[in-house]
Each structure stands twice: as C-alpha cells, then as structure tokens.
Amino acid sequence: MSKPIGYYTNYTPGDEGLLAQMQSVWGAQLQELNNADRLWMIYKLAEELCAEFEEALEIEDLTEGVEEAVERSNSELQQSDRLGLIEALVNQVKHSK
Template identity: 35%
Template structure:
C-alpha cells in the first residue's frame, strides 16, 4: 500500500503549498495519475536533480544504464528504481571530491 505524499515531503495540512494542490487534484497517493504520468514525473525530477548535482558520470555508468534497460525484467528495473531513490535520499554516495576513475 502506498503512503501519502506528505509522508515523504514537508507537506503539512492546509499549508497552501504546491504539494497540497497536487494532492487535492491527484489524490494523496497520486492514485488519480496514470503509471505513465508518474514515470514522466520521476524522469523529470531525476533529470533536474542530476543537472543540479556536481560532477559527471563515468563512461561505464552509461553502459550499465543500457544493460539494465535492455537486460533486466520490469520488476527488477522497478526494484532498482526504488533502491536507487532510497540511496539518493538516505544513503552514502561518492561526492565530487573523492577520486573516481573515469572509464
């Protein structure tokens, strides 16, 4: 069962925010959006966050992305999306000051 958007964000009841407006229009778990629309929003948010993040991807990460999309079944790709989202928000990642070999 999905948790409401407020569980994951700073939204509080009657705060007049964009999050409140989105919940009113699409439901507290965005149940009034299609799967395609949710995936579009995910890709839009990810692209913007990537653009704002310092550094660049190693060449082999582009290859990994292609391998994931061409070789893994849908359920594993969805699972990786969930795992990576949690790791971006709560996990440890290399930062741009750490030496990363560019392949």
C-alpha cells in the same frame, strides 16, 4: 503508493502550495495519475536533480560500470526490477550525506 504524499515529503495536511495542490487534484497517494504521468514526473524530477549536480559531475567521473549497467538494464531487467532499482537508488540518494 500506499502512503500519502506527506510520508515522503515535508507536506502536512493544511499546508498550501504545490504539494497541497497535487494532493487535491490527484489524491493523497497520487492515485489519480496513470503510470505514464508518474514515470514522466520521475524522469523530469530526476533530470532537474541531475542538473543541480551537473557542474560537479562529468560522465568521466562515473564509477566504472555504471554507464554499461544502465545501458544493459533495458534488455536484461524486467520492468519490476528496473522500478525496484530506481527505488533503491532513490533511497540511497535520499539517505546519503
């Protein structure tokens, strides 16, 4: 990450709370975390966000091909492509209405 936490969140230097604590312990760019820590955090945060939509979305409601694409991604996409796909999906969720 080349930008500080505040670029991606509502955190402003001087604020208190979890984001301030994370920045203090792991650095403004979370540079003190290793990739295992980062990926675990992504997994857990995504899991929690999905739980918020769980009642409205059943597996049968997924767009045709989504489940198959995810299953195939591990064997057919390089790690950098899977990370890029995650980034693209996050941006779509973040900016959709």
